[in-house]
Amino acid sequence: MSLISYLTLAALVFAIGLFGVLTRRNAIGILLGIELMLNAVNINLVAFARFHGDVAGLVFTLFTIAITVAEVAVGLALVIVIFRVRRTVDADRLDLLRG
Amino acid sequence: MTGATVAFWVVAVVLVASSLGVVLTPNLFHAVLYLAAALVATGVVFLLLDSPFLFGVQLLLYAGGVVTIVVFAIMLTERLVGERIAQTSRHVINGAVVAAGVFVGVGGFLLQSRAAGARPPLTGDATAAIGRALVGPFAVTLELLGVLLVVALLGALHFARTEE
Numbered sequence: 001m002s003l004i005s006y007l008t009l010a011a012l013v014f015a016i017g018l019f020g021v022l023t024r025r026n027a028i029g030i031l032l033g034i035e036l037m038l039n040a041v042n043i044n045l046v047a048f049a050r051f052h053g054d055v056a057g058l059v060f061t062l063f064t065i066a067i068t069v070a071e072v073a074v075g076l077a078l079v080i081v082i083f084r085v086r087r088t089v090d091a092d093r094l095d096l097l098r099g
Numbered sequence: 100m101t102g103a104t105v106a107f108w109v110v111a112v113v114l115v116a117s118s119l120g121v122v123l124t125p126n127l128f129h130a131v132l133y134l135a136a137a138l139v140a141t142g143v144v145f146l147l148l149d150s151p152f153l154f155g156v157q158l159l160l161y162a163g164g165v166v167t168i169v170v171f172a173i174m175l176t177e178r179l180v181g182e183r184i185a186q187t188s189r190h191v192i193n194g195a196v197v198a199a200g201v202f203v204g205v206g207g208f209l210l211q212s213r214a215a216g217a218r219p220p221l222t223g224d225a226t227a228a229i230g231r232a233l234v235g236p237f238a239v240t241l242e243l244l245g246v247l248l249v250v251a252l253l254g255a256l257h258f259a260r261t262e263e
Contacts, residue, residue: 020122
């Protein structure tokens, strides 16, 4: 398969993840959409690394994965603490910072 | 059609279908299960790109770690509220238009880019090359990443702990 087909697949998954982030009301659902988008980026990185014969792309994929795990841990901790305070994870009703 | 082509199309269909499941299913728990399928399919894409090490990392960290903590978060929040969390969507049309626009934009850019060369032959063991790069040119980055992980997990612990 050519590089273009991998990049198209990644773009499709990225668009689907973006759709999830934009339309989900639940904060955990939004986090799942972000996961999908980051995965699409990883596919891009690995595809470019393979087709250009450069190991840097693979190393950066590892970094992205580790940062995503940290981001999910912090994000879910925030969701839980917000839930404890507001009794909801509906993103539309989380307006504590509204002036 | 070679075996690799068939494998690519199969895994592409599985990946896109499970991704659609993540963003479209009304049950949040099912969405997480679809996400697990999508993450495993991504790992298989890595395998098709001759990166077995990243396939293993993907399975261990994403499909093993991330999915587990998301499931725990859902169980905690559902348990606290004592009812099923309905997963509804809003602005579906607007979201679909924006997502389709992004896809068309990226796709158009891909179409007019010059055709990339064929896949170069595999040179050496990719896993060994990753290991050498991690302790060579990327050593400082790796250390910083370790600090970041510790700080992020301590922060998550600090947020989520209950006041005694």
